[in-house]
Amino acid sequence: MVLSTSCKSNNKATSGRPRRDRSELLRTLPPCRVCKEAASGFHYGVNTCEACKGFFRRALKHGSTFTCKFNQSCNVTGTARTLCSFCRFQRCLAVGMSTNAIKVGRYTHEARTRNIIEVKFLAKQKEGDHHVTETPPLIWPHGEDATSRPDASHHGTLTGVDLGPAEHRRREQSQGCARGQPEITRSPSYLSGVPLEPGVPGSAAYKCEHPVSFLEAESTVDYTNCKQTYFMEDSGYSQNSELSFLEELGQGHGTQEYTNNSVFPENGSYSYISCQGDGMTPFCYGEDYKFAHDFQETFLYNQTMKCDFPTPDLYESAPCSDSKHFPSHPPSCVRQRSSSPALLSRMEQLLKETSVYNGDVLLKEHVAVMMQFQQENARKSTGSLLKRSSGVTDDLDAVITRLVESHDRLILVSTYFPDDFISDKLKSHSKLCSMREHVIGQLPELSDEQYLDMYKSTGIDMDGRVNNMKVNIGYFESFLRSLIKFAKSLPGFKALPLDDQTQLLKASYADFWFLGTYRGYNSDLNSVIMPNGHCFHRNDLYKTFDRKWVDSSFQLAEVFQRRPIDPHQLVIVKSLLLTLTDRCTVLNPRAVEDIQDLLLACLRRQLSVTSAGHALSHLIGESLNKLTLIRPLSSLDKQNLQKRIFVEHMTGRPLIREMLSSV
DNA sequence: GGCTCAGGGCCAATA
DNA sequence: TATTGGCCCTGAGCC
Ligand SMILES: [Zn+2]
Ligand SMILES: [Zn+2]
Numbered sequence: 001m002v003l004s005t006s007c008k009s010n011n012k013a014t015s016g017r018p019r020r021d022r023s024e025l026l027r028t029l030p031p032c033r034v035c036k037e038a039a040s041g042f043h044y045g046v047n048t049c050e051a052c053k054g055f056f057r058r059a060l061k062h063g064s065t066f067t068c069k070f071n072q073s074c075n076v077t078g079t080a081r082t083l084c085s086f087c088r089f090q091r092c093l094a095v096g097m098s099t100n101a102i103k104v105g106r107y108t109h110e111a112r113t114r115n116i117i118e119v120k121f122l123a124k125q126k127e128g129d130h131h132v133t134e135t136p137p138l139i140w141p142h143g144e145d146a147t148s149r150p151d152a153s154h155h156g157t158l159t160g161v162d163l164g165p166a167e168h169r170r171r172e173q174s175q176g177c178a179r180g181q182p183e184i185t186r187s188p189s190y191l192s193g194v195p196l197e198p199g200v201p202g203s204a205a206y207k208c209e210h211p212v213s214f215l216e217a218e219s220t221v222d223y224t225n226c227k228q229t230y231f232m233e234d235s236g237y238s239q240n241s242e243l244s245f246l247e248e249l250g251q252g253h254g255t256q257e258y259t260n261n262s263v264f265p266e267n268g269s270y271s272y273i274s275c276q277g278d279g280m281t282p283f284c285y286g287e288d289y290k291f292a293h294d295f296q297e298t299f300l301y302n303q304t305m306k307c308d309f310p311t312p313d314l315y316e317s318a319p320c321s322d323s324k325h326f327p328s329h330p331p332s333c334v335r336q337r338s339s340s341p342a343l344l345s346r347m348e349q350l351l352k353e354t355s356v357y358n359g360d361v362l363l364k365e366h367v368a369v370m371m372q373f374q375q376e377n378a379r380k381s382t383g384s385l386l387k388r389s390s391g392v393t394d395d396l397d398a399v400i401t402r403l404v405e406s407h408d409r410l411i412l413v414s415t416y417f418p419d420d421f422i423s424d425k426l427k428s429h430s431k432l433c434s435m436r437e438h439v440i441g442q443l444p445e446l447s448d449e450q451y452l453d454m455y456k457s458t459g460i461d462m463d464g465r466v467n468n469m470k471v472n473i474g475y476f477e478s479f480l481r482s483l484i485k486f487a488k489s490l491p492g493f494k495a496l497p498l499d500d501q502t503q504l505l506k507a508s509y510a511d512f513w514f515l516g517t518y519r520g521y522n523s524d525l526n527s528v529i530m531p532n533g534h535c536f537h538r539n540d541l542y543k544t545f546d547r548k549w550v551d552s553s554f555q556l557a558e559v560f561q562r563r564p565i566d567p568h569q570l571v572i573v574k575s576l577l578l579t580l581t582d583r584c585t586v587l588n589p590r591a592v593e594d595i596q597d598l599l600l601a602c603l604r605r606q607l608s609v610t611s612a613g614h615a616l617s618h619l620i621g622e623s624l625n626k627l628t629l630i631r632p633l634s635s636l637d638k639q640n641l642q643k644r645i646f647v648e649h650m651t652g653r654p655l656i657r658e659m660l661s662s663v
Numbered sequence: 664g665g666c667t668c669a670g671g672g673c674c675a676a677t678a
Numbered sequence: 679t680a681t682t683g684g685c686c687c688t689g690a691g692c693c
Contacts, residue, residue: 055682
């Protein structure tokens, strides 16, 4: 006999109190966010069923510690939810259940309206178009997690209206769209021979309390300020609401260029050619980086007007007398004479600047200049690559060019940081750290819990970890947005089923992040400079992230730094990452392999250009081997979810939550 | 102040 | 026996 959580009618003629038929209310509720069965209401900040509500309450009450016997990615939908408490609880947290999100009292019109719209949409989706997204998104673009909390209700510009009880009665019944997890079928991928990393020991104990109030004000601001609004306008809303955050972002909502209303990805391979807007849209690093963004747009505009580039010999490593301006590593396409004088002089100033960026106005400028720098490079490599290419390799070269251009426009990386720039910044940062210690003295050893509790009661952020966390998480979110855009710019990626796009992104973002940041790590100084210019001491990172993850990052960065990678090759390898199916399940493996094949061809081509004389297969193998080195980072990254401060800052950032939720 | 609706208690069903 | 989940009461909070 199977337990049923479906909503039976609730009219057990109790004590005669006249109530509006509860089943009416239930009809206007989206399915349980945790298990996808019929929700009974809004519990702990999320629409859930009675069962999941009770489960979460008991977990909090008893302070339960769960362990997962498998891979921390068990199916918790439907009746399978009882099979693994760990994963069920993890899912509860992932969808945003929290004691701080408790809402009491009746619905606001807005909240009710949102529910109605969602239910309507689900019903519609059920009728047709199963092929668009078979799985409901993990988190809804307009989900209650972000918008319907009392303190967040002002976000979003929904124009649907709660028409009142009469209209509610007319609403058709919706049953949600519960669906079992797809069968796990590992598709043969290029890296399928690579041993999967053993699952993270499932010994994790969750602290069952997730107060978030002190963060909410901060974290919600982001959404309203960001151009990439999650809350769509009238017309776009119903058409796009089936997209999860991951999917939706890449569609380019909120950017001015966006005009295509269709949720269907463009068909046809190599859509990068036809989608000059998407994927090539300049990045958006949130309000913090608005300056950078404006800066960059102006720059791009000016460049478009000119469009006449010198043609540097890309792969001839020129002796750079003033190498101070540019990275001595990597050597290739970054050359002084190919950058505009204004930019050069600004970069020079930045490099001379010895102050530490953190908390400094300079940070914004850093981002702007680096971004501009990357873009100039991207443009220049375009010109030269097209000139050098000939014959059958034309196409591949063009693909490579596009990849690099798109990547460097969208993703802020530390790849182009000059060596001495990194060490200068880190040295001054270290100095600052020791000065701080000298002035403030050693702080008392507090556990994470104690620190956060103290912070919450006093508002004092003694060692600045809360602030660091805010900065990091904001930057990370911007990164994810850019990553999604970049992925969409990969030839053929947009044509994949949206589910597959999501899976691939979720499986690779951590590695992708690492490859863009590893250059900033310095094990001797025990600190790192992030692509946005922020510096962190290793000890500071321990406070906000999982220790093992931090250590592994430092360790792997050392390995990667030993041998410089050609920036173009790096971009191709990063793109390849997005096509690895060894740790996720895709519906259309063939299509993914097609992309992968193309990228491998690009890699081969690139290696043949840059390293004449070496055995190509050896180099490719080496290149891919390096990839396997960093794969463990992905699962270590999940360990950050054990950090209360991390989890708390994640609340209210649905994109991050979705990205980190189990594949 | 009336009406709604979520939290939490309760307890039968189930594993 | 421990856990699950359906049901109901109470009271908070919207209108
Ligand atoms: Zn549920
Ligand atoms: Zn599990």
